[in-house]
Amino acid sequence: MRNLKVKICCISSIKEAQIAIASGASFLGLVGNMPSGPGIISDELISEIAAFAPSHIETVLLTSETTVKNILSHHSRVNTSAIQIVDALTEGSHKQLKQKLPQVKIIQVIHVLNKESITAAIQISKEVDMLLLDSGNPNQKIKTLGGTGNIHNWEISKSIVEKVNIPVFLAGGLNSKNIRKAIKKVAPYGVDVCSGVRTNNELDKHKLKSFFEAL
Secondary structure (H helix, E strand, C coil), X not given: CCCCEEEECCCCCHHHHHHHHHHCCCEEEEECCCCCCCCECCHHHHHHHHHHCCCCCEEEEEEXXXXXXXXXXXXXXXXXXEEEECCCCCECCHHHHHHHXXXXXEEEEEEXXXXXXXXXXXXXXXXXXXXXXXXXXXXXXXXXXXXXXXXXXXXXXXXXXXXXXXXXXXXXXXXCCCHXXXXXXXXXXXXXXXXXXXXXXXXXXXXXXXXXXXX
């Protein structure tokens, strides 16, 4: 588990970024405008945190934009080192996005709903740098695109990890009590945590310590 990457999501300030990095995070999740969920901050603040972070730390813009044009526009305002697309593209392709931003890591979220998620993950994996498996549901009237605090079917996640040839992050309801079981089951490249290391929506140093100790 020593080489496992940890992404702390919903970072809301430079202070939280400092705490996350000091704890051992190598990816910082910065949440842009979303239809629902925690951790949403302004593009101005995302830009500030991205500029603050050391070069060895990946700063990840979470965007709910679904067209290449709008994703590019969103990224131009924040200049993070990676983009996490939390919904399905409706216009343009991942390949076009990668061509426009060759230096930026493109991470596509797969909301693990059923076995059809495996097929989607395999197809998308050919055009992006990483996948992130989460527990949202984009089919709801008000889309949930992350930050649910819910665990999904790890059997499906395990199958995706085994079938794709790019790094995969596991997200959704992870905390210090279940993280070892999750890693043993799924064997991901990295894990993503938000609510599992927070108390009253604030990053909790004690929960962070317990989480990393469990790793």
